[in-house]
Amino acid sequence: MAKHTIVLIPGDGIGPEVTAAAKRVLEAAGLSVEWVELPAGATALEQGFDNVMPDETLKAIKTHRVALKGPVTTPVGKGFKSVNVQLRQKLNLYAAVRPVRNLAGVKTHYSNIDMIIVRENTEGLYSGIENEVVPGVVTSLKVASEVACTRIARYAFRYATRRARKRITVFHKANIMKLSDGLFLNCARHIHEEEYPNIQYEEIIIDAGCMKLVQDPSKLDVLLMENLYGDLVSDLCAGLVGGLGVVPGSNIGDEAAVFEAVHGSAPDIAGKGVANPLAVIMSGVMMLNHIHEETLATRIRTAYDTVLAEGKTLTRDLGGTAGTNQFADALIAKL
Numbered sequence: 435m436a437k438h439t440i441v442l443i444p445g446d447g448i449g450p451e452v453t454a455a456a457k458r459v460l461e462a463a464g465l466s467v468e469w470v471e472l473p474a475g476a477t478a479l480e481q482g483f484d485n486v487m488p489d490e491t492l493k494a495i496k497t498h499r500v501a502l503k504g505p506v507t508t509p510v511g512k513g514f515k516s517v518n519v520q521l522r523q524k525l526n527l528y529a530a531v532r533p534v535r536n537l538a539g540v541k542t543h544y545s546n547i548d549m550i551i552v553r554e555n556t557e558g559l560y561s562g563i564e565n566e567v568v569p570g571v572v573t574s575l576k577v578a579s580e581v582a583c584t585r586i587a588r589y590a591f592r593y594a595t596r597r598a599r600k601r602i603t604v605f606h607k608a609n610i611m612k613l614s615d616g617l618f619l620n621c622a623r624h625i626h627e628e629e630y631p632n633i634q635y636e637e638i639i640i641d642a643g644c645m646k647l648v649q650d651p652s653k654l655d656v657l658l659m660e661n662l663y664g665d666l667v668s669d670l671c672a673g674l675v676g677g678l679g680v681v682p683g684s685n686i687g688d689e690a691a692v693f694e695a696v697h698g699s700a701p702d703i704a705g706k707g708v709a710n711p712l713a714v715i716m717s718g719v720m721m722l723n724h725i726h727e728e729t730l731a732t733r734i735r736t737a738y739d740t741v742l743a744e745g746k747t748l749t750r751d752l753g754g755t756a757g758t759n760q761f762a763d764a765l766i767a768k769l
């Protein structure tokens with residue numbers, strides 16, 4: 435019998451290609467796993483489900499508590515509520531954790547980047563509460579609750595302490611959104627003062643924070659922010675270390691965890707076999723650490739570090755010519 439049961443959501447666009455590659459790598463590294471493969475996104479509708487976030491998929495994640503997910507497509511300005519927002523809200527996956535670091539062999543403008551982005555995942559402007567007040571006037575509500583702000587702050591400080599990180603920087607806009615971002619700051623300050631004085635703490639208005647990020651990102655350590663800011667800053671930071679193909683992520687709750695790359699379904703390159711599977715593979719490594727398979731995690735990490743450092747088999751986004759499967763094969767050869 436397999437040691438682990440993990441839900442696999444291939445997703446849309448490049449999702450099936452990159453998750454299949456990640457699955458091969460995880461198995462080749464020695465993971466004893468039974469995959470429960472279920473759809474989400476446009477793929478779920480194509481397979482005859484009446485919802486982009488089928489109950490069956492949600493139920494399986496609740497039961498097995500761990501999922502590896504490919505990206506899904508969300509229509510712009512109309513259509514169904516984002517699968518990702520639904521998933522994070524319905525399973526209370528309140529912390530998005532995204533490590534952003536330089537990789538040997540991946541050329542970038544900056545060096546010595548080693549940041550962790552901790553993003554509040556359940557509220558803010560992603561609460562989906564929008565109104566047409568009168569024709570031509572609409573509102574989108576930004577929600578902040580003491581419970582969720584305290585919960586994410588505590589998560590970030592605990593994470594920083596366990597990982598021997600030194601400093602948490604909160605990006606905010608409390609000079610304008612005095613109540614919502616003000617509450618976010620108050621909760622972070624409170625957790626710092628009352629529970630984690632061991633970690634240095636600073637606050638930066640997000641516009642100045644973005645400038646600092648592109649001036650010298652090596653100065654930043656753990657970044658804590660609310661939902662929308664975390665979404666935008668994640669892609670910005672991905673750009674600093676080589677792009678969306680190299681930044682993994684996790685969505686963590688008390689009852690379940692879903693691991694997925696920061697990138698989307700990349701419709702421009704879907705089906706061509708050229709997407710970089712590394713971000714999903716790295717998300718798989720985060721998943722292995724989460725399920726206490728640290729040895730396998732290190733094995734895969736060492737293998738992709740070697741492939742990247744050699745620079746012979748890189749995907750197009752990293753300046754190479756290798757396809758998705760070719761990269762995965764090169765990695766498997768190094769395990």
Ligand code: NAD
Pocket residue numbers: 448452504505506507508509518678679694695696697698699700701702703708709710711713751
């Ligand atoms: P995207 O991340 O899909 O793509 C942005 C650019 O990066 C594209 O040029 C794409 O080709 C490239 N890219 C992304 N991942 C890559 C990879 N692994 N290898 C090589 N190149 C890669 O962002 P987008 O185009 O703004 O969004 C497309 C769709 O994805 C939208 O429907 C959006 O809502 C959705 N999306 C989903 C998730 C998720 O499911 N977690 C996250 C972000 C966006």
